[in-house]
Amino acid sequence: xxxxxxxxxxxxxxxxFPGALETAELPFDFVTFTINKDHTxxxxxxxxxxxxLNFHFLTDxxxxxxxxxxxxxVIYHLHNMYKNYRVxxxxxxxxxxPEIPTATDLWPAANWMERETYDFYGxxxxxxxxxxxxxxxxxxDIFPMRKEYPLEDQSRDDKSDxxxxx
Amino acid sequence: xAKKENNKTQPINTDIEEKEYSTLNLGPTHPATxxxxxxxxxxxxxIIHEATPTVGxxxxxxxxxxxxxxxxxxxxxxxxxxxxxxxxxxxxxxxxVEKLCNITLPKRAQYMRVILMELARISDHLxxxxxxxxxxxxxxxxLYIFQWREKIYDIYEDICxxxxxxxxxxxxxxxxxxxxxxWKKIQSxxxxxxxxxxxxxxxxxxxxxxxxxxxxxGPISAEMAMSYSFTGPNLxxxxxxxxxxxxxxxxxxxxxxxxxxxxxxxDTYDRFxxxxxxxxxxxEIIRQAMKxxxxxxxxxANVPDLLLPPKEEVYNNMxxxxxxxxxxxxxxxxxxxxxxxxxxxxxxxxxxYLISDGGRTPFRLHFRRPCFIYYQAYPEMIKxxxxxxxxxxxxxxxxxxxELDA
Numbered sequence: 001x002x003x004x005x006x007x008x009x010x011x012x013x014x015x016x017f018p019g020a021l022e023t024a025e026l027p028f029d030f031v032t033f034t035i036n037k038d039h040t041x042x043x044x045x046x047x048x049x050x051x052x053l054n055f056h057f058l059t060d061x062x063x064x065x066x067x068x069x070x071x072x073x074v075i076y077h078l079h080n081m082y083k084n085y086r087v088x089x090x091x092x093x094x095x096x097x098p099e100i101p102t103a104t105d106l107w108p109a110a111n112w113m114e115r116e117t118y119d120f121y122g123x124x125x126x127x128x129x130x131x132x133x134x135x136x137x138x139x140x141d142i143f144p145m146r147k148e149y150p151l152e153d154q155s156r157d158d159k160s161d162x163x164x165x166x
Numbered sequence: 167x168a169k170k171e172n173n174k175t176q177p178i179n180t181d182i183e184e185k186e187y188s189t190l191n192l193g194p195t196h197p198a199t200x201x202x203x204x205x206x207x208x209x210x211x212x213i214i215h216e217a218t219p220t221v222g223x224x225x226x227x228x229x230x231x232x233x234x235x236x237x238x239x240x241x242x243x244x245x246x247x248x249x250x251x252x253x254x255x256x257x258x259x260x261x262x263v264e265k266l267c268n269i270t271l272p273k274r275a276q277y278m279r280v281i282l283m284e285l286a287r288i289s290d291h292l293x294x295x296x297x298x299x300x301x302x303x304x305x306x307x308x309l310y311i312f313q314w315r316e317k318i319y320d321i322y323e324d325i326c327x328x329x330x331x332x333x334x335x336x337x338x339x340x341x342x343x344x345x346x347x348x349w350k351k352i353q354s355x356x357x358x359x360x361x362x363x364x365x366x367x368x369x370x371x372x373x374x375x376x377x378x379x380x381x382x383x384g385p386i387s388a389e390m391a392m393s394y395s396f397t398g399p400n401l402x403x404x405x406x407x408x409x410x411x412x413x414x415x416x417x418x419x420x421x422x423x424x425x426x427x428x429x430x431x432x433d434t435y436d437r438f439x440x441x442x443x444x445x446x447x448x449x450e451i452i453r454q455a456m457k458x459x460x461x462x463x464x465x466x467a468n469v470p471d472l473l474l475p476p477k478e479e480v481y482n483n484m485x486x487x488x489x490x491x492x493x494x495x496x497x498x499x500x501x502x503x504x505x506x507x508x509x510x511x512x513x514x515x516x517x518x519y520l521i522s523d524g525g526r527t528p529f530r531l532h533f534r535r536p537c538f539i540y541y542q543a544y545p546e547m548i549k550x551x552x553x554x555x556x557x558x559x560x561x562x563x564x565x566x567x568x569e570l571d572a
Contacts, residue, residue: 027504028265058395060506060517062532067523075519077506077534081392081408088506109395112542120229135222135571144230151234 005085006031009053017043032088040074040091041101047078047087048106054080055087061103061113063121069147072098072121102128120145187215190553194223198557200297201567205544205556212552217545221538225571232531236496237263238337240531245331247535248569251290251512252332253282253322258509261416262518263337266505267472274463275339276418277455281352282325282334283417283509284448284455288359289318290512291399291441291448294564298438299370301558302379311366317355324348338473339466349456356452363445371442377435384547384559385433394543397536398514400563403440404432410510421458422451434555434562441564472498496526513537513564537569 006026013021013033020039025032035043047055055078064073073092079085091100102125103110114125115134122143125131133140142149193204202223208216228243235243244255257279264271271279292315296308319329325344326334335341370376386396391404401408409426411419427443429436466473470489479486492498502524508517517534540563548556 030504030506032504057392059508059515060519060532060534062519064521064530064532067529075532077517077519081406081413084413086506107395108393109539109542112538116538135225137222144227151230 002026002029002031005087009033009047009087012050012053013043013046016046030086030088032090034090034092037091037093037100040089041103044076044078044089044103044106047089053085054082055085057081058103058107058109058113059086061110061117063117063123063145065121065145065147066092070095072123072146074100074117074123076103098123099126100124101126104128119143122146185210192553192556194220198301198561200561201565201570203560203565203567203570207553207556209553214548214551214553214556217548217556219541219544221541222571224567228533228572229531232528234527236526237498237500237528238493239496240528241337242331242333244533245333246568247533247572248290248512248516248537248566249330250293250564250566251286252330253286253334254290254509254511255516256332256334257283257417258507258511258516259518260335260337261509262505262507262520263472263500264467265507266503266520266522267337267469267500269338269467269469269472271339271417271467272460272463272465273418274460275465275467277459278340278344278465279335279417280419280422281452281455281459282322284451285318285321285352285355287448287510287512288445289315290564291445294512294561295370295438295441295445296366297561298380298434298558299376301561302376304370304373304376307366307369310369311362314355314359314362317351317359321348321351321355324351336466336473338469339464341466341474342476343465352452353456356449356456360446360449363449367442371439380435380438380558380562381433382431383434383555384551384562385431386543386547387432390543390546391432391540394540396514396540396543398511399440399444400432400437400514400540402427403429403436405430410508410515414508416507416509422454424451434558437562498526500524500526508534511536513566513569514540533572535569535572537565538572541565541570 006024010024017039020036020043022034022036047053057079059079060077062075071092071094073090076089078087102114114128117123118131119133119136120143187208187210190207190209192207193199194202204220206218207214231243232240241256241259244259245252247255292311296311299307322332323329325348326332386404388404388406391401405428407426407428412426424447427440429440474493475486475489480490500522502522504521506517506519508515514536519532520528521530523529548559
């Protein structure tokens with residue numbers, strides 16, 4: 001079923017937004033698309049409003065940093081509860097200009113999730129009504145989930161990352 | 167008096183008519199918020215005009231911590247999210263890793279998990295519902311029903327040694343068979359709890375004072391609830407029959423027959439009633455699991471590289487010793503992959519979004535915490551209501567600080 005859904009959405013996206021779709025995968029039976037960042041909002045809006053696909057529910061929104069530490073990304077998990085379709089949309093952009101349109105106009109639930117993503121990764125959601133830190137203190141001047149900020153004090157030499165994690 | 171420039175009449179000065187709002191700080195540590203939440207309320211008399219929630223007081227950077235910890239060591243982190251139903255968090259995380267490693271558990275282990283998760287759900291709903299009683303002025307139900315949570319905690323204690331932050335089970339199943347006394351305790355709970363729950367229900371469900379307080383208090387429509395990504399009892403109270411256990415069954419939930427109770431108006435009373443009925447359904451699931459559980463199967467999958475071997479083997483068997491050492495040092499062979507696994511937590515869809523790069527720790531782990539997502543609708547839900555209604559709306563939403571702040 002997931003393969004059919006993947007093909008169906010892939011076809012429609014290719015027809016409607018030429019050049020938007022970068023990859024289409026099916027890891028662990030979960031339909032996953034990587035979308036060019038310039039088209040993310042249009043694709044999300046299409047997936048939400050299309051009567052056939054009807055991804056009306058934003059399950060999750062979060063950020064990530066790629067392994068080469070050169071790109072940041074946003075990951076959306078959408079859900080169509082009526083047909084139990086789930087889809088994952090990913091968009092990546094370079095570290096020096098982490099900007100993407102907000103999804104709060106589509107789902108009010110994106111508000112805090114985008115604030116959380118901004119808080120931890122510094123991803124700026126353009127058009128967000130109240131983009132400020134949510135879990136960390138306002139005075140914080142770093143984006144702690146980025147890999148450049150290691151968890152532990154790096155001046156310690158009694159712990160080797162080789163033995164105790166990354 | 168200033169001389170009029172021309173014959174036009176001056177408009178009436180409206181400044182003196184302007185309303186003044188008073189600001190009230192509800193929280194961060196207020197006995198009625200049941201956790202560390204701050205709400206800055208703009209009050210018009212006793213009516214709430216605007217609420218601004220501040221969260222993050224007990225943020226502990228779980229996602230960052232998880233990027234440095236081997237898979238087994240992440241289980242104790244998940245305990246501390248929804249600490250009213252820790253086993254669901256633990257087992258949800260284990261299932262995520264098992265899905266990533268493509269491990270299938272024997273039916274016995276899956277049924278044992280179902281029993282534990284349903285017990286946890288009962289204890290979660292029991293706290294929430296009795297606290298709604300407390301906030302509406304009925305302390306009796308809370309004091310009376312709380313001993314049954316103790317009995318559930320006794321069962322946890324038998325299985326894993328801990329009561330609140332359980333760290334229950336292992337990736338790959340359960341490390342050992344549960345003692346005979348545990349099964350007796352579960353049976354005794356299933357036999358005796360209905361009587362107590364019925365008495366609790368008689369106390370509140372059709373109580374005039376309680377209904378006057380809760381009906382139409384903090385309602386939310388189904389459309390609003392879905393646009394705010396509500397899940398769990400709060401969404402079902404608004405009339406949407408979405409339950410992860412039914413829609414995406416995990417841990418053999420498809421073997422069980424149970425109803426998904428739904429409400430109509432999504433108000434405090436409906437949320438209370440949905441939780442109340444879910445407790446009955448959970449009992450029913452435990453009964454079925456106890457009856458149908460396969461007796462002569464192992465309690466874990468055959469995964470020596472993920473699950474600690476028994477101690478007598480560690481001392482007598484070279485391979486077991488190697489595996490023991492590797493697991494303790496966090497050297498687990500986990501495949502690369504990207505996975506989202508959701509379980510029905512006490513508050514809704516508890517999701518684990520895991521990206522593994524094949525290393526000893528997750529590359530990225532995100533917890534989809536239902537509380538965090540639905541709490542943002544709170545200001546809208548209490549707008550225009552009384553302060554005392556805001557308190558019971560919050561307790562009926564079952565916002566858990568640990569889960570919200572992660």
